[in-house]
Amino acid sequence: MHRFERKGTVFRNKDALGESYRPETIEERDEEIEEYMEALQPVVDGWEPNNVFLYGNTGVGKTAVTDYLLGRLQEDVEAYDDVDLSVVSLNCKTLNSSYQVAVELVNELRPVGNEISSTGYPQQTVFNKLYQELEALGGTVLVVLDEVDSIGDRDELLYELPRARANGNLEDTAVGLIGISNDFTFREQLDPRVQDTLCERELQFPPYDAPELENILRSRAEVAVVDDAVGSGVLEFCAALAARDSGSARQALDLLRLAGEIAENEDCDRIEQDHVERARSRLEQERVQEGMRDLTTHGRLALLAVVSKAAKQETPCRTRELYEEYTALCDSSGVDTLSQRSVHSHLSDLRMLGILSAEENRSGSRGNYYSYELDVPFESAIEAMEDALRLDAETNAIREIASMNER
Numbered sequence: 001m002h003r004f005e006r007k008g009t010v011f012r013n014k015d016a017l018g019e020s021y022r023p024e025t026i027e028e029r030d031e032e033i034e035e036y037m038e039a040l041q042p043v044v045d046g047w048e049p050n051n052v053f054l055y056g057n058t059g060v061g062k063t064a065v066t067d068y069l070l071g072r073l074q075e076d077v078e079a080y081d082d083v084d085l086s087v088v089s090l091n092c093k094t095l096n097s098s099y100q101v102a103v104e105l106v107n108e109l110r111p112v113g114n115e116i117s118s119t120g121y122p123q124q125t126v127f128n129k130l131y132q133e134l135e136a137l138g139g140t141v142l143v144v145l146d147e148v149d150s151i152g153d154r155d156e157l158l159y160e161l162p163r164a165r166a167n168g169n170l171e172d173t174a175v176g177l178i179g180i181s182n183d184f185t186f187r188e189q190l191d192p193r194v195q196d197t198l199c200e201r202e203l204q205f206p207p208y209d210a211p212e213l214e215n216i217l218r219s220r221a222e223v224a225v226v227d228d229a230v231g232s233g234v235l236e237f238c239a240a241l242a243a244r245d246s247g248s249a250r251q252a253l254d255l256l257r258l259a260g261e262i263a264e265n266e267d268c269d270r271i272e273q274d275h276v277e278r279a280r281s282r283l284e285q286e287r288v289q290e291g292m293r294d295l296t297t298h299g300r301l302a303l304l305a306v307v308s309k310a311a312k313q314e315t316p317c318r319t320r321e322l323y324e325e326y327t328a329l330c331d332s333s334g335v336d337t338l339s340q341r342s343v344h345s346h347l348s349d350l351r352m353l354g355i356l357s358a359e360e361n362r363s364g365s366r367g368n369y370y371s372y373e374l375d376v377p378f379e380s381a382i383e384a385m386e387d388a389l390r391l392d393a394e395t396n397a398i399r400e401i402a403s404m405n406e407r
């Protein structure tokens with residue numbers, strides 16, 4: 001049996017390419033930082049804070065810039081005796097109502113062992129408990145709600161909290177809300193009254209372009225990667241791939257990290273473009289698998305129908321035939337079937353997710369029709385289906401057919 005041993009020839013500090021790392025410097029966001037600082041200026045001047053709403057795609061630095069600036073702000077206000085600033089931060093990802101967010105905020109502010117239960121109170125009682133905790137803090141409190149869109153339309157807290165002072169719920173404490181979201185539609189869906197308060201100051205973070213990503217990568221690689229372990233053109237390649245796809249710094253950093261891991265596993269002491277290329281394909285596959293896991297039951301059954309046809313080497317395959325396969329799978333799993341039109345719409349969603357590809361066939365008088373086939377490796381599709389569907393007998397049978405056909 002092999003034993004574990006240290007490989008480390010490429011990384012100096014791999015954690016610096018990870019999610020929890022807080023960069024010392026923020027690259028390429030000077031304008032946004034300036035605007036953000038302006039919005040936070042009343043805190044330093046001792047006035048009531050503005051509410052700020054930040055939005056932009058995933059990985060464009062909203063959280064990193066917020067952490068960085070609030071850290072600075074906390075340091076800088078120490079010079080002023082009459083400013084007493086506290087910051088409470090919460091990621092709302094798993095919280096989908098004002099009630100849940102308020103409970104979490106109360107518990108953030110209470111000492112360990114003194115938390116309240118997450119169910120069983122009327123909403124106003126939880127809000128009152130929150131006011132009590134905030135009032136006990138006094139001074140200025142900035143409440144940062146990351147991924148605030150998770151709260152959905154149960155957004156009363158976003159309306160109430162900024163008005164707490166005006167409504168007499170707080171006397172000694174001034175609260176400012178900082179909402180962060182990557183859902184562009186969230187702002188539009190907010191109740192207009194909430195929109196007015198939460199979006200008092202709005203900051204939009206655009207996607208990064210390739211040269212910007214290259215600078216971010218370069219400054220991070222200096223901390224994370226051993227000198228001379230970045231091959232020629234590697235940072236440029238990671239930056240170009242991420243810029244073309246999403247403009248996300250997270251994606252660029254993930255590419256570099258995985259490419260470094262691949263290089264180390266192969267006992268290379270330098271990351272080369274070929275490692276990046278393989279990292280790209282692996283990350284893409286992971287993303288597709290995640291996409292598959294999020295499908296609805298009928299989305300999965302529609303996909304399984306294509307997988308089954310692929311095992312028989314009968315793809316590309318027309319919607320009508322896929323529908324027959326889908327109906328048989330629904331029968332075996334005891335699920336009611338949808339109409340052919342709905343299944344077609346699932347197939348077309350799968351195509352948008354990059355899981356299927358479709359070919360348009362023109363058949364003259366009888367109109368056009370589509371033929372579908374898998375656009376991801378057969379093995380990853382069936383593996384994801386096995387995880388997601390409890391259809392072991394069917395997936396085993398499909399596997400057997402596939403192996404007979406040497407897939």
Ligand SMILES: Nc1ncnc2c1ncn2[C@@H]1O[C@H](COP(=O)(O)OP(=O)(O)OP(=O)(O)O)[C@@H](O)[C@H]1O
Pocket residue numbers: 017018019021022023025026027028029056057058059060061062063064065181182216249250253
């Ligand atoms: N301008 C930048 N300079 C240095 N590092 C950056 C910059 N922008 C983003 N990063 C890094 O990229 C990663 C993703 O950034 P961040 O978490 O701030 O994105 P986000 O916009 O908040 O994304 P999400 O909406 O998914 O939470 C982090 O590791 C962060 O440190």
